[in-house]
Amino acid sequence: MIKRALTLSLLLLSFNLLASMKTVPYEIPRTQVVPLTQTDTNHQYQLIIQLPENYTAEKHYPVLYYTDAAWHIEMLASAAYFLMEDAILVGISWQTNMPAPLMKEEGAHVSRFRDYSFAPSSNPENQAKYQFGGANAHIDFIRSQVKPYIEQHYRVKPDSDSYFGYSMGGLFGAYTLLTQPDTFDNYLLGSPSVWRLAQLIKTRNKALSKAKANVYLSHGTEEAKLSPHINDFYQFLNQQNNPSMHVELAVIDGTHQTAAPLTGVRAVKWLSERTSAGVSL
Numbered sequence: 001m002i003k004r005a006l007t008l009s010l011l012l013l014s015f016n017l018l019a020s021m022k023t024v025p026y027e028i029p030r031t032q033v034v035p036l037t038q039t040d041t042n043h044q045y046q047l048i049i050q051l052p053e054n055y056t057a058e059k060h061y062p063v064l065y066y067t068d069a070a071w072h073i074e075m076l077a078s079a080a081y082f083l084m085e086d087a088i089l090v091g092i093s094w095q096t097n098m099p100a101p102l103m104k105e106e107g108a109h110v111s112r113f114r115d116y117s118f119a120p121s122s123n124p125e126n127q128a129k130y131q132f133g134g135a136n137a138h139i140d141f142i143r144s145q146v147k148p149y150i151e152q153h154y155r156v157k158p159d160s161d162s163y164f165g166y167s168m169g170g171l172f173g174a175y176t177l178l179t180q181p182d183t184f185d186n187y188l189l190g191s192p193s194v195w196r197l198a199q200l201i202k203t204r205n206k207a208l209s210k211a212k213a214n215v216y217l218s219h220g221t222e223e224a225k226l227s228p229h230i231n232d233f234y235q236f237l238n239q240q241n242n243p244s245m246h247v248e249l250a251v252i253d254g255t256h257q258t259a260a261p262l263t264g265v266r267a268v269k270w271l272s273e274r275t276s277a278g279v280s281l
Contacts, residue, residue, distance in 0.1 A: 028050065033048055036149065039144075047091070048093065050089040059086075061088045064162045065184070067172060068169045070094070072264060075264040088150070088154055088156070116172035117132045117133055118175045139183060143183055162271055163176070163187050165188070166264070168193050169190075182211065191218060191260075194230060197233055216248050216270050218251065219231075221254065222258075223256050231249070234249045248270065
């Protein structure tokens with residue numbers, strides 16, 4: 001009887017301990033989330049802002065902006081901590097108030113098909129569903145709202161804005177470089193989806209030939225179908241004969257998917273080395 005009572009007491013104690021163990025979401029240190037609504041569309045986004053460990057009011061800092069924030073925040077935050085510690089990271093989320101049925105069907109990232117693409121789809125059904133071709137509006141959102149917000153609230157170093165994008169995010173960066181190159185000073189474009197390269201090149205602004213920018217391009221060793229387009233894009237940029245534009249092409253081990261983490265680290269390392277070496281940014 002005593003043994004049974006003791007067992008029951010231990011079980012009750014275990015249940016009480018388990019009930020008291022509440023899970024707490026982990027928050028990345030020095031990181032804050034700021035909601036931002038696009039003024040002319042009412043599209044809602046979040047800025048995920050991470051400050052350097054020793055952020056101080058006595059110093060100005062370069063800023064690394066990046067899209068697909070939920071996918072890249074941990075990778076870039078870790079790389080920057082070890083390789084480029086004095087930088088502000090600003091992740092731009094996908095639209096958070098997309099229609100619920102579409103988000104349920106396609107996922108939280110569905111707005112990237114619209115925001116990161118520069119041309120409508122030739123398929124009417126796909127175009128109606130995804131609204132491809134919204135890159136210009138997204139660039140305007142970044143230029144007119146995102147960057148001014150960061151510059152107003154944080155100590156930003158002039159002429160030191162960088163952009164990282166991968167896949168469609170890389171395509172968005174490539175389109176931004178061609179059409180409004182002064183949006184960023186450095187473009188880190190991992191495996192950009194430049195499938196429609198001829199059409200993409202036609203969008204270029206005349207200012208590209210005189211733009212001051214550093215460009216890091218990469219593709220995976222096993223991206224047999226995409227890599228020729230990226231190589232052609234690399235050649236096109238070099239053919240601008242622009243002494244103010246430095247372009248580098250890196251080849252990363254892996255497929256389009258498996259090369260992504262190493263691409264982020266290598267890109268941040270490249271940016272850090274150019275900064276620390278005193279290369280014009």
